[in-house]
Amino acid sequence: MLEALPTPPVDPILALGGAVRSDRRSDKLDLGIGVFRDEAGHTPIMQAVREAERRLLDDRTTKTYVGARGDLRFADAVAQLILGTGRPERLTGIQATGGTGALRVLAGLVARARRDVAVWVPEPTWLNHQTIFADAGLKTAGYPYYDRTELRVRPDLLLAKLETIPAGDVVLFHGCCHNPCGADLPFEAWEAIAEVMGKRGLIPFVDLAYQGFGRGLDEDAAGVRLLAAKMPELLIAFSCSKNFGLYSERTGCALVLAENEARARLAGEHMALVARPLYSMPPDHGSAIVRTILEDAELAASWRIELSEMTQSILDNRRALAAAFRNATGTTGFDYLENGSGMFSLLNLSPGEILTLREERGIYIVEDGRINVAGLPTQRVTDFVHAVTDALARRT
Numbered sequence: 001m002l003e004a005l006p007t008p009p010v011d012p013i014l015a016l017g018g019a020v021r022s023d024r025r026s027d028k029l030d031l032g033i034g035v036f037r038d039e040a041g042h043t044p045i046m047q048a049v050r051e052a053e054r055r056l057l058d059d060r061t062t063k064t065y066v067g068a069r070g071d072l073r074f075a076d077a078v079a080q081l082i083l084g085t086g087r088p089e090r091l092t093g094i095q096a097t098g099g100t101g102a103l104r105v106l107a108g109l110v111a112r113a114r115r116d117v118a119v120w121v122p123e124p125t126w127l128n129h130q131t132i133f134a135d136a137g138l139k140t141a142g143y144p145y146y147d148r149t150e151l152r153v154r155p156d157l158l159l160a161k162l163e164t165i166p167a168g169d170v171v172l173f174h175g176c177c178h179n180p181c182g183a184d185l186p187f188e189a190w191e192a193i194a195e196v197m198g199k200r201g202l203i204p205f206v207d208l209a210y211q212g213f214g215r216g217l218d219e220d221a222a223g224v225r226l227l228a229a230k231m232p233e234l235l236i237a238f239s240c241s242k243n244f245g246l247y248s249e250r251t252g253c254a255l256v257l258a259e260n261e262a263r264a265r266l267a268g269e270h271m272a273l274v275a276r277p278l279y280s281m282p283p284d285h286g287s288a289i290v291r292t293i294l295e296d297a298e299l300a301a302s303w304r305i306e307l308s309e310m311t312q313s314i315l316d317n318r319r320a321l322a323a324a325f326r327n328a329t330g331t332t333g334f335d336y337l338e339n340g341s342g343m344f345s346l347l348n349l350s351p352g353e354i355l356t357l358r359e360e361r362g363i364y365i366v367e368d369g370r371i372n373v374a375g376l377p378t379q380r381v382t383d384f385v386h387a388v389t390d391a392l393a394r395r396t
């Protein structure tokens with residue numbers, strides 16, 4: 001039987017992780033998968049998470065199932081974090097296995113409602129988006145988002161494209177900290193998007209995987225909050241991997257804002273049906289940690305401080321990178337790195353240059369040119385910049 005399996009496609013982000021692990025060089029530099037690293041190159045457990053875990057260890061008396069939709073108090077706490085208000089009655093949520101699980105459950109919900117719609121994703125987008133939607137049986141198409149020559153977002157092109165997308169189709173947005181380009185939409189663009197989407201009957205779907213990693217928890221949610229206020233329907237995939245540092249706990253939430261409470265309830269029931277054959281019921285530990293933090297004012301305050309420290313360190317890295325490129329090139333051509341938001345930015349390197357950096361220098365960059373700015377130790381910034389500028393200087 002198994003001989004009938006085709007050669008599988010390579011997942012560019014996960015395969016890179018495997019290559020890094022098998023590289024024996026002590027000075028290798030992993031700028032691949034999106035994890036935050038401290039100066040020692042370590043991905044720490046947040047203090048608020050440790051404290052919540054300690055409390056859970058003391059208080060928990062059972063490991064029984066959490067139910068098809070998981071911990072609904074967790075979903076309510078996440079909804080409050082995203083929207084900045086209590087959960088509206090027309091909103092429903094289901095605990096999911098990380099941001100990817102939330103995306104997949106919502107994709108399944110879309111397919112149950114309308115199998116024939118397309119999901120429009122930004123160009124470029126996270127390399128897993130198309131795969132997730134295809135897995136749910138949905139087609140995807142791209143809309144213009146980021147201009148790699150001008151190094152900026154193009155809301156004008158995006159809005160012009162929205163005018164041509166068939167009514168009923170779904171349009172995916174990165175709520176903040178765009179993966180991979182790190183260039184976010186200005187608030188006025190969100191306002192214009194809401195207007196066109198409403199007029200044309202398009203369904204917004206926001207992937208919010210980095211809330212708090214860009215400009216701040218409230219600032220990063222400004223776009224999704226605007227859509228929630230203006231749109232009759234809205235899908236949100238939320239991840240706790242980065243902002244709570246809960247990568248391995250696979251903690252996320254799929255939220256649906258419907259026209260009314262009855263439809264929200266229906267959506268919640270269907271999401272549970274999507275999850276049932278995939279993983280039956282979600283795991284408990286990660287969501288219990290997040291709920292414990294968010295429901296306790298003191299823990300929540302300490303979590304917010306730790307999160308802002310991580311964000312500050314990413315901003316410091318961005319500033320250091322831009323300065324080192326200015327020094328090395330004598331130009332401002334890399335200043336866009338300083339203005340980027342969140343963990344990622346794109347470097348305009350060819351596949352050959354990316355391979356050379358990997359083979360000759362042990363520097364690992366995703367094949368689309370994405371670098372994880374949050375994974376770069378400050379003491380390696382100059383060294384990294386010299387490697388990149390050397391590669392660029394070898395261009396013929």
Ligand code: LMR
Pocket residue numbers: 013032033034035126128179
């Ligand atoms: C990334 O883009 O690096 C992360 O979201 C991890 C992943 O699953 O790809």
